[in-house]
Amino acid sequence: MSAVVVTPAERDAFTARAHARAVRRVMRSVGQVMLVIGGVFWAIFLFVTVGVPLVVRQVGGVMGGGAMTGAEYAAPWFALSLGLIAVAALVVPHLAAGGTRRSLFTGALVAALAAGVAYGVAYALLLLVERALFGALGWEWEQLGSGLDAGGAWLVVTAAGEAIVVVVYALVGVAAQASYRTYGVWRGTALLLPGLALLVLVDHATRHGAFADAFGALGLGGDGAPAALGLLQALVVLALAAGWAWWQLRTLRLRPTR
Known part of the structure:
Protein backbone atom coordinates (compact mmCIF):
# COMPACT_ATOMS: atom_id res chain seq x y z
CA MET A 1 0.00 0.00 0.00
CA SER A 2 1.49 3.33 -1.03
CA ALA A 3 1.52 6.18 1.43
CA VAL A 4 -0.49 9.29 0.65
CA VAL A 5 1.80 12.28 0.36
CA VAL A 6 0.31 15.57 1.56
CA THR A 7 2.07 18.63 0.25
CA PRO A 8 2.56 21.71 2.47
CA ALA A 9 0.16 23.64 0.26
CA GLU A 10 -2.57 21.03 0.72
CA ARG A 11 -1.98 20.94 4.46
CA ASP A 12 -2.18 24.73 4.66
CA ALA A 13 -5.37 24.75 2.59
CA PHE A 14 -6.97 22.12 4.84
CA THR A 15 -5.96 24.07 7.95
CA ALA A 16 -7.39 27.29 6.51
CA ARG A 17 -10.71 25.61 5.70
CA ALA A 18 -10.94 24.09 9.17
CA HIS A 19 -10.17 27.46 10.75
CA ALA A 20 -12.82 29.20 8.63
CA ARG A 21 -15.44 26.61 9.59
CA ALA A 22 -14.60 26.99 13.26
CA VAL A 23 -14.80 30.78 13.03
CA ARG A 24 -18.21 30.59 11.34
CA ARG A 25 -19.53 28.28 14.05
CA VAL A 26 -18.34 30.61 16.80
CA MET A 27 -19.77 33.61 14.94
CA ARG A 28 -23.09 31.84 14.58
CA SER A 29 -23.25 30.67 18.19
CA VAL A 30 -22.17 33.95 19.82
CA GLY A 31 -23.98 36.10 17.27
CA GLN A 32 -27.28 34.31 17.76
CA VAL A 33 -27.09 34.87 21.49
CA MET A 34 -26.24 38.55 21.18
CA LEU A 35 -28.62 39.36 18.32
CA VAL A 36 -31.66 37.25 19.18
CA ILE A 37 -31.69 38.02 22.89
CA GLY A 38 -30.66 41.57 22.05
CA GLY A 39 -33.70 41.80 19.78
CA VAL A 40 -35.89 41.00 22.77
CA PHE A 41 -34.08 43.70 24.76
CA TRP A 42 -34.72 46.36 22.12
CA ALA A 43 -38.31 45.22 21.60
CA ILE A 44 -38.93 45.80 25.30
CA PHE A 45 -37.43 49.28 25.05
CA LEU A 46 -39.60 50.02 22.00
CA PHE A 47 -42.67 49.10 24.04
CA VAL A 48 -41.52 51.24 26.97
CA THR A 49 -40.48 54.15 24.74
CA VAL A 50 -43.93 54.32 23.16
CA GLY A 51 -46.02 53.18 26.11
CA VAL A 52 -44.72 55.39 28.92
CA PRO A 53 -45.34 58.74 27.16
CA LEU A 54 -48.84 57.63 26.16
CA VAL A 55 -49.64 56.71 29.75
CA VAL A 56 -48.23 60.01 31.00
CA ARG A 57 -50.29 61.91 28.41
CA GLN A 58 -53.39 59.95 29.40
CA VAL A 59 -53.10 61.13 33.00
CA GLY A 60 -52.45 64.73 31.94
CA GLY A 61 -48.69 64.81 32.47
CA VAL A 62 -45.83 66.07 30.31
CA MET A 63 -42.39 64.54 29.82
CA GLY A 64 -39.22 66.41 28.93
CA GLY A 65 -37.23 63.30 28.07
CA GLY A 66 -38.09 59.70 27.38
CA ALA A 67 -37.17 56.19 28.36
CA MET A 68 -34.28 55.83 25.92
CA THR A 69 -31.92 57.17 28.55
CA GLY A 70 -32.31 53.80 30.23
CA ALA A 71 -31.22 52.03 27.04
CA GLU A 72 -28.03 54.07 26.91
CA TYR A 73 -27.05 52.82 30.37
CA ALA A 74 -28.42 49.27 30.11
CA ALA A 75 -27.43 48.11 26.61
CA PRO A 76 -23.63 47.94 27.15
CA TRP A 77 -23.97 45.99 30.40
CA PHE A 78 -26.45 43.71 28.67
CA ALA A 79 -23.88 43.07 25.92
CA LEU A 80 -21.19 42.37 28.54
CA SER A 81 -23.38 39.78 30.24
CA LEU A 82 -24.17 38.12 26.89
CA GLY A 83 -20.46 37.97 26.09
CA LEU A 84 -19.89 36.18 29.39
CA ILE A 85 -22.77 33.76 28.83
CA ALA A 86 -22.03 32.96 25.19
CA VAL A 87 -18.39 32.10 25.81
CA ALA A 88 -19.24 30.13 28.94
CA ALA A 89 -21.58 27.92 26.91
CA LEU A 90 -19.25 27.59 23.91
CA VAL A 91 -15.69 27.29 25.15
CA VAL A 92 -15.71 23.66 26.32
CA PRO A 93 -17.39 22.07 23.25
CA HIS A 94 -15.35 24.32 20.94
CA LEU A 95 -11.98 23.26 22.34
CA ALA A 96 -13.08 19.65 22.84
CA ALA A 97 -14.03 19.46 19.15
CA GLY A 98 -10.55 20.61 18.15
CA GLY A 99 -11.30 24.28 17.69
CA THR A 100 -8.44 26.69 18.29
CA ARG A 101 -8.28 29.65 20.61
CA ARG A 102 -7.61 31.83 17.59
CA SER A 103 -10.85 30.79 15.88
CA LEU A 104 -12.71 31.31 19.17
CA PHE A 105 -11.36 34.85 19.40
CA THR A 106 -11.97 35.70 15.74
CA GLY A 107 -15.54 34.42 15.80
CA ALA A 108 -16.33 36.19 19.06
CA LEU A 109 -14.81 39.45 17.77
CA VAL A 110 -16.83 39.41 14.55
CA ALA A 111 -20.01 38.56 16.48
CA ALA A 112 -19.35 41.43 18.91
CA LEU A 113 -18.79 43.85 16.02
CA ALA A 114 -22.04 42.75 14.35
CA ALA A 115 -23.93 43.11 17.63
CA GLY A 116 -22.41 46.54 18.19
CA VAL A 117 -23.57 47.80 14.80
CA ALA A 118 -27.05 46.31 15.32
CA TYR A 119 -27.39 47.80 18.81
CA GLY A 120 -26.14 51.20 17.63
CA VAL A 121 -28.65 51.29 14.78
CA ALA A 122 -31.47 50.12 17.06
CA TYR A 123 -30.60 52.80 19.61
CA ALA A 124 -30.60 55.54 16.98
CA LEU A 125 -33.89 54.38 15.42
CA LEU A 126 -35.62 54.27 18.80
CA LEU A 127 -34.40 57.78 19.53
CA LEU A 128 -36.08 58.88 16.28
CA VAL A 129 -39.26 57.07 17.31
CA GLU A 130 -39.17 58.79 20.69
CA ARG A 131 -38.62 62.21 19.15
CA ALA A 132 -41.43 61.70 16.64
CA LEU A 133 -43.82 60.57 19.37
CA PHE A 134 -43.00 63.59 21.51
CA GLY A 135 -43.63 65.84 18.51
CA ALA A 136 -46.98 64.14 17.83
CA LEU A 137 -47.96 64.71 21.47
CA GLY A 138 -46.97 68.36 21.27
CA TRP A 139 -44.06 68.02 23.69
CA GLU A 140 -40.54 69.36 23.46
CA TRP A 141 -38.06 66.50 23.15
CA GLU A 142 -34.59 66.56 24.64
CA GLN A 143 -32.07 63.75 24.40
CA LEU A 144 -31.30 62.95 27.99
CA GLY A 145 -28.24 61.17 29.28
CA TYR A 169 -18.29 45.87 26.78
CA ALA A 170 -18.96 42.59 24.96
CA LEU A 171 -15.23 41.93 24.49
CA VAL A 172 -14.55 42.67 28.14
CA GLY A 173 -17.23 40.12 28.98
CA VAL A 174 -15.51 37.55 26.77
CA ALA A 175 -12.14 38.29 28.40
CA ALA A 176 -13.62 38.06 31.89
CA GLN A 177 -15.10 34.64 31.17
CA ALA A 178 -11.78 33.40 29.82
CA SER A 179 -9.83 34.72 32.82
CA TYR A 180 -12.19 33.01 35.26
CA ARG A 181 -11.85 29.76 33.32
CA THR A 182 -8.07 29.96 33.38
CA TYR A 183 -7.27 31.46 36.78
CA GLY A 184 -10.25 30.66 38.98
CA VAL A 185 -12.22 32.99 41.23
CA TRP A 186 -9.55 35.02 43.02
CA ARG A 187 -7.08 35.76 40.25
CA GLY A 188 -9.92 35.93 37.73
CA THR A 189 -11.57 38.63 39.83
CA ALA A 190 -8.28 40.55 40.06
CA LEU A 191 -8.07 40.45 36.27
CA LEU A 192 -11.39 42.27 36.06
CA LEU A 193 -9.54 45.49 36.87
CA PRO A 194 -7.95 45.95 33.41
CA GLY A 195 -11.33 45.24 31.84
CA LEU A 196 -13.00 47.75 34.13
CA ALA A 197 -10.41 50.33 33.10
CA LEU A 198 -11.36 49.76 29.46
CA LEU A 199 -15.03 50.32 30.29
CA VAL A 200 -14.19 53.58 32.05
CA LEU A 201 -12.06 54.72 29.12
CA VAL A 202 -14.66 54.00 26.44
CA ASP A 203 -17.41 55.67 28.46
CA HIS A 204 -15.20 58.72 28.92
CA ALA A 205 -14.26 58.84 25.22
CA THR A 206 -17.88 58.69 24.06
CA ARG A 207 -19.33 60.71 26.99
CA HIS A 208 -21.61 57.72 27.42
CA GLY A 209 -23.06 55.87 30.39
CA ALA A 210 -22.53 55.84 34.14
CA PHE A 211 -18.75 56.25 34.08
CA ALA A 212 -19.07 59.32 31.84
CA ASP A 213 -21.54 60.79 34.32
CA ALA A 214 -19.05 60.17 37.13
CA PHE A 215 -16.35 62.01 35.19
CA GLY A 216 -18.77 64.84 34.52
CA ALA A 217 -19.63 65.13 38.21
CA LEU A 218 -15.89 65.48 38.94
CA GLY A 219 -15.51 68.16 36.28
CA LEU A 220 -13.51 65.85 34.02
CA GLY A 221 -16.11 65.26 31.35
CA GLY A 222 -14.23 66.98 28.55
CA ASP A 223 -17.36 68.78 27.31
CA GLY A 224 -16.86 70.67 24.07
CA ALA A 225 -14.31 68.24 22.63
CA PRO A 226 -14.90 67.42 18.94
CA ALA A 227 -17.09 64.38 18.37
CA ALA A 228 -14.59 62.98 15.86
CA LEU A 229 -11.85 63.05 18.50
CA GLY A 230 -14.09 61.23 20.98
CA LEU A 231 -14.93 58.52 18.45
CA LEU A 232 -11.26 58.15 17.51
CA GLN A 233 -10.35 57.71 21.17
CA ALA A 234 -13.14 55.16 21.52
CA LEU A 235 -11.79 53.19 18.55
CA VAL A 236 -8.38 53.08 20.23
CA VAL A 237 -10.05 51.67 23.35
CA LEU A 238 -11.86 49.12 21.16
CA ALA A 239 -8.50 47.98 19.77
CA LEU A 240 -7.17 47.65 23.33
CA ALA A 241 -10.26 45.65 24.33
CA ALA A 242 -9.73 43.32 21.37
CA GLY A 243 -6.12 42.86 22.42
CA TRP A 244 -7.15 42.16 26.00
CA ALA A 245 -9.72 39.58 24.88
CA TRP A 246 -7.14 37.95 22.60
CA TRP A 247 -4.60 37.76 25.40
CA GLN A 248 -7.10 36.09 27.74
CA LEU A 249 -8.29 33.63 25.10
CA ARG A 250 -4.76 32.88 23.89
CA THR A 251 -3.75 31.78 27.39
CA LEU A 252 -7.06 30.05 28.07
CA ARG A 253 -6.87 26.66 29.70
CA LEU A 254 -9.69 24.63 31.15
CA ARG A 255 -9.40 23.87 34.83
CA PRO A 256 -10.55 20.45 36.06
CA THR A 257 -13.89 20.40 37.86
CA ARG A 258 -14.01 19.30 41.47
Whole structure:
Protein backbone atom coordinates (compact mmCIF):
# COMPACT_ATOMS: atom_id res chain seq x y z
CA MET A 1 0.00 0.00 0.00
CA SER A 2 1.49 3.33 -1.03
CA ALA A 3 1.52 6.18 1.43
CA VAL A 4 -0.49 9.29 0.65
CA VAL A 5 1.80 12.28 0.36
CA VAL A 6 0.31 15.57 1.56
CA THR A 7 2.07 18.63 0.25
CA PRO A 8 2.56 21.71 2.47
CA ALA A 9 0.16 23.64 0.26
CA GLU A 10 -2.57 21.03 0.72
CA ARG A 11 -1.98 20.94 4.46
CA ASP A 12 -2.18 24.73 4.66
CA ALA A 13 -5.37 24.75 2.59
CA PHE A 14 -6.97 22.12 4.84
CA THR A 15 -5.96 24.07 7.95
CA ALA A 16 -7.39 27.29 6.51
CA ARG A 17 -10.71 25.61 5.70
CA ALA A 18 -10.94 24.09 9.17
CA HIS A 19 -10.17 27.46 10.75
CA ALA A 20 -12.82 29.20 8.63
CA ARG A 21 -15.44 26.61 9.59
CA ALA A 22 -14.60 26.99 13.26
CA VAL A 23 -14.80 30.78 13.03
CA ARG A 24 -18.21 30.59 11.34
CA ARG A 25 -19.53 28.28 14.05
CA VAL A 26 -18.34 30.61 16.80
CA MET A 27 -19.77 33.61 14.94
CA ARG A 28 -23.09 31.84 14.58
CA SER A 29 -23.25 30.67 18.19
CA VAL A 30 -22.17 33.95 19.82
CA GLY A 31 -23.98 36.10 17.27
CA GLN A 32 -27.28 34.31 17.76
CA VAL A 33 -27.09 34.87 21.49
CA MET A 34 -26.24 38.55 21.18
CA LEU A 35 -28.62 39.36 18.32
CA VAL A 36 -31.66 37.25 19.18
CA ILE A 37 -31.69 38.02 22.89
CA GLY A 38 -30.66 41.57 22.05
CA GLY A 39 -33.70 41.80 19.78
CA VAL A 40 -35.89 41.00 22.77
CA PHE A 41 -34.08 43.70 24.76
CA TRP A 42 -34.72 46.36 22.12
CA ALA A 43 -38.31 45.22 21.60
CA ILE A 44 -38.93 45.80 25.30
CA PHE A 45 -37.43 49.28 25.05
CA LEU A 46 -39.60 50.02 22.00
CA PHE A 47 -42.67 49.10 24.04
CA VAL A 48 -41.52 51.24 26.97
CA THR A 49 -40.48 54.15 24.74
CA VAL A 50 -43.93 54.32 23.16
CA GLY A 51 -46.02 53.18 26.11
CA VAL A 52 -44.72 55.39 28.92
CA PRO A 53 -45.34 58.74 27.16
CA LEU A 54 -48.84 57.63 26.16
CA VAL A 55 -49.64 56.71 29.75
CA VAL A 56 -48.23 60.01 31.00
CA ARG A 57 -50.29 61.91 28.41
CA GLN A 58 -53.39 59.95 29.40
CA VAL A 59 -53.10 61.13 33.00
CA GLY A 60 -52.45 64.73 31.94
CA GLY A 61 -48.69 64.81 32.47
CA VAL A 62 -45.83 66.07 30.31
CA MET A 63 -42.39 64.54 29.82
CA GLY A 64 -39.22 66.41 28.93
CA GLY A 65 -37.23 63.30 28.07
CA GLY A 66 -38.09 59.70 27.38
CA ALA A 67 -37.17 56.19 28.36
CA MET A 68 -34.28 55.83 25.92
CA THR A 69 -31.92 57.17 28.55
CA GLY A 70 -32.31 53.80 30.23
CA ALA A 71 -31.22 52.03 27.04
CA GLU A 72 -28.03 54.07 26.91
CA TYR A 73 -27.05 52.82 30.37
CA ALA A 74 -28.42 49.27 30.11
CA ALA A 75 -27.43 48.11 26.61
CA PRO A 76 -23.63 47.94 27.15
CA TRP A 77 -23.97 45.99 30.40
CA PHE A 78 -26.45 43.71 28.67
CA ALA A 79 -23.88 43.07 25.92
CA LEU A 80 -21.19 42.37 28.54
CA SER A 81 -23.38 39.78 30.24
CA LEU A 82 -24.17 38.12 26.89
CA GLY A 83 -20.46 37.97 26.09
CA LEU A 84 -19.89 36.18 29.39
CA ILE A 85 -22.77 33.76 28.83
CA ALA A 86 -22.03 32.96 25.19
CA VAL A 87 -18.39 32.10 25.81
CA ALA A 88 -19.24 30.13 28.94
CA ALA A 89 -21.58 27.92 26.91
CA LEU A 90 -19.25 27.59 23.91
CA VAL A 91 -15.69 27.29 25.15
CA VAL A 92 -15.71 23.66 26.32
CA PRO A 93 -17.39 22.07 23.25
CA HIS A 94 -15.35 24.32 20.94
CA LEU A 95 -11.98 23.26 22.34
CA ALA A 96 -13.08 19.65 22.84
CA ALA A 97 -14.03 19.46 19.15
CA GLY A 98 -10.55 20.61 18.15
CA GLY A 99 -11.30 24.28 17.69
CA THR A 100 -8.44 26.69 18.29
CA ARG A 101 -8.28 29.65 20.61
CA ARG A 102 -7.61 31.83 17.59
CA SER A 103 -10.85 30.79 15.88
CA LEU A 104 -12.71 31.31 19.17
CA PHE A 105 -11.36 34.85 19.40
CA THR A 106 -11.97 35.70 15.74
CA GLY A 107 -15.54 34.42 15.80
CA ALA A 108 -16.33 36.19 19.06
CA LEU A 109 -14.81 39.45 17.77
CA VAL A 110 -16.83 39.41 14.55
CA ALA A 111 -20.01 38.56 16.48
CA ALA A 112 -19.35 41.43 18.91
CA LEU A 113 -18.79 43.85 16.02
CA ALA A 114 -22.04 42.75 14.35
CA ALA A 115 -23.93 43.11 17.63
CA GLY A 116 -22.41 46.54 18.19
CA VAL A 117 -23.57 47.80 14.80
CA ALA A 118 -27.05 46.31 15.32
CA TYR A 119 -27.39 47.80 18.81
CA GLY A 120 -26.14 51.20 17.63
CA VAL A 121 -28.65 51.29 14.78
CA ALA A 122 -31.47 50.12 17.06
CA TYR A 123 -30.60 52.80 19.61
CA ALA A 124 -30.60 55.54 16.98
CA LEU A 125 -33.89 54.38 15.42
CA LEU A 126 -35.62 54.27 18.80
CA LEU A 127 -34.40 57.78 19.53
CA LEU A 128 -36.08 58.88 16.28
CA VAL A 129 -39.26 57.07 17.31
CA GLU A 130 -39.17 58.79 20.69
CA ARG A 131 -38.62 62.21 19.15
CA ALA A 132 -41.43 61.70 16.64
CA LEU A 133 -43.82 60.57 19.37
CA PHE A 134 -43.00 63.59 21.51
CA GLY A 135 -43.63 65.84 18.51
CA ALA A 136 -46.98 64.14 17.83
CA LEU A 137 -47.96 64.71 21.47
CA GLY A 138 -46.97 68.36 21.27
CA TRP A 139 -44.06 68.02 23.69
CA GLU A 140 -40.54 69.36 23.46
CA TRP A 141 -38.06 66.50 23.15
CA GLU A 142 -34.59 66.56 24.64
CA GLN A 143 -32.07 63.75 24.40
CA LEU A 144 -31.30 62.95 27.99
CA GLY A 145 -28.24 61.17 29.28
CA SER A 146 -24.68 61.68 28.08
CA GLY A 147 -23.17 61.75 24.63
CA LEU A 148 -20.80 63.56 22.31
CA ASP A 149 -21.78 67.03 21.14
CA ALA A 150 -22.14 66.52 17.39
CA GLY A 151 -24.58 69.21 16.32
CA GLY A 152 -26.57 68.25 13.24
CA ALA A 153 -24.82 64.87 12.97
CA TRP A 154 -25.98 63.85 16.44
CA LEU A 155 -27.84 60.77 15.23
CA VAL A 156 -24.87 59.26 13.36
CA VAL A 157 -22.46 60.07 16.18
CA THR A 158 -24.84 58.69 18.78
CA ALA A 159 -25.26 55.43 16.85
CA ALA A 160 -21.51 55.11 16.30
CA GLY A 161 -20.74 55.82 19.94
CA GLU A 162 -23.30 53.28 21.12
CA ALA A 163 -21.93 50.67 18.72
CA ILE A 164 -18.32 51.11 19.87
CA VAL A 165 -19.29 51.03 23.54
CA VAL A 166 -21.31 47.84 23.06
CA VAL A 167 -18.41 46.10 21.30
CA VAL A 168 -15.96 47.06 24.04
CA TYR A 169 -18.29 45.87 26.78
CA ALA A 170 -18.96 42.59 24.96
CA LEU A 171 -15.23 41.93 24.49
CA VAL A 172 -14.55 42.67 28.14
CA GLY A 173 -17.23 40.12 28.98
CA VAL A 174 -15.51 37.55 26.77
CA ALA A 175 -12.14 38.29 28.40
CA ALA A 176 -13.62 38.06 31.89
CA GLN A 177 -15.10 34.64 31.17
CA ALA A 178 -11.78 33.40 29.82
CA SER A 179 -9.83 34.72 32.82
CA TYR A 180 -12.19 33.01 35.26
CA ARG A 181 -11.85 29.76 33.32
CA THR A 182 -8.07 29.96 33.38
CA TYR A 183 -7.27 31.46 36.78
CA GLY A 184 -10.25 30.66 38.98
CA VAL A 185 -12.22 32.99 41.23
CA TRP A 186 -9.55 35.02 43.02
CA ARG A 187 -7.08 35.76 40.25
CA GLY A 188 -9.92 35.93 37.73
CA THR A 189 -11.57 38.63 39.83
CA ALA A 190 -8.28 40.55 40.06
CA LEU A 191 -8.07 40.45 36.27
CA LEU A 192 -11.39 42.27 36.06
CA LEU A 193 -9.54 45.49 36.87
CA PRO A 194 -7.95 45.95 33.41
CA GLY A 195 -11.33 45.24 31.84
CA LEU A 196 -13.00 47.75 34.13
CA ALA A 197 -10.41 50.33 33.10
CA LEU A 198 -11.36 49.76 29.46
CA LEU A 199 -15.03 50.32 30.29
CA VAL A 200 -14.19 53.58 32.05
CA LEU A 201 -12.06 54.72 29.12
CA VAL A 202 -14.66 54.00 26.44
CA ASP A 203 -17.41 55.67 28.46
CA HIS A 204 -15.20 58.72 28.92
CA ALA A 205 -14.26 58.84 25.22
CA THR A 206 -17.88 58.69 24.06
CA ARG A 207 -19.33 60.71 26.99
CA HIS A 208 -21.61 57.72 27.42
CA GLY A 209 -23.06 55.87 30.39
CA ALA A 210 -22.53 55.84 34.14
CA PHE A 211 -18.75 56.25 34.08
CA ALA A 212 -19.07 59.32 31.84
CA ASP A 213 -21.54 60.79 34.32
CA ALA A 214 -19.05 60.17 37.13
CA PHE A 215 -16.35 62.01 35.19
CA GLY A 216 -18.77 64.84 34.52
CA ALA A 217 -19.63 65.13 38.21
CA LEU A 218 -15.89 65.48 38.94
CA GLY A 219 -15.51 68.16 36.28
CA LEU A 220 -13.51 65.85 34.02
CA GLY A 221 -16.11 65.26 31.35
CA GLY A 222 -14.23 66.98 28.55
CA ASP A 223 -17.36 68.78 27.31
CA GLY A 224 -16.86 70.67 24.07
CA ALA A 225 -14.31 68.24 22.63
CA PRO A 226 -14.90 67.42 18.94
CA ALA A 227 -17.09 64.38 18.37
CA ALA A 228 -14.59 62.98 15.86
CA LEU A 229 -11.85 63.05 18.50
CA GLY A 230 -14.09 61.23 20.98
CA LEU A 231 -14.93 58.52 18.45
CA LEU A 232 -11.26 58.15 17.51
CA GLN A 233 -10.35 57.71 21.17
CA ALA A 234 -13.14 55.16 21.52
CA LEU A 235 -11.79 53.19 18.55
CA VAL A 236 -8.38 53.08 20.23
CA VAL A 237 -10.05 51.67 23.35
CA LEU A 238 -11.86 49.12 21.16
CA ALA A 239 -8.50 47.98 19.77
CA LEU A 240 -7.17 47.65 23.33
CA ALA A 241 -10.26 45.65 24.33
CA ALA A 242 -9.73 43.32 21.37
CA GLY A 243 -6.12 42.86 22.42
CA TRP A 244 -7.15 42.16 26.00
CA ALA A 245 -9.72 39.58 24.88
CA TRP A 246 -7.14 37.95 22.60
CA TRP A 247 -4.60 37.76 25.40
CA GLN A 248 -7.10 36.09 27.74
CA LEU A 249 -8.29 33.63 25.10
CA ARG A 250 -4.76 32.88 23.89
CA THR A 251 -3.75 31.78 27.39
CA LEU A 252 -7.06 30.05 28.07
CA ARG A 253 -6.87 26.66 29.70
CA LEU A 254 -9.69 24.63 31.15
CA ARG A 255 -9.40 23.87 34.83
CA PRO A 256 -10.55 20.45 36.06
CA THR A 257 -13.89 20.40 37.86
CA ARG A 258 -14.01 19.30 41.47
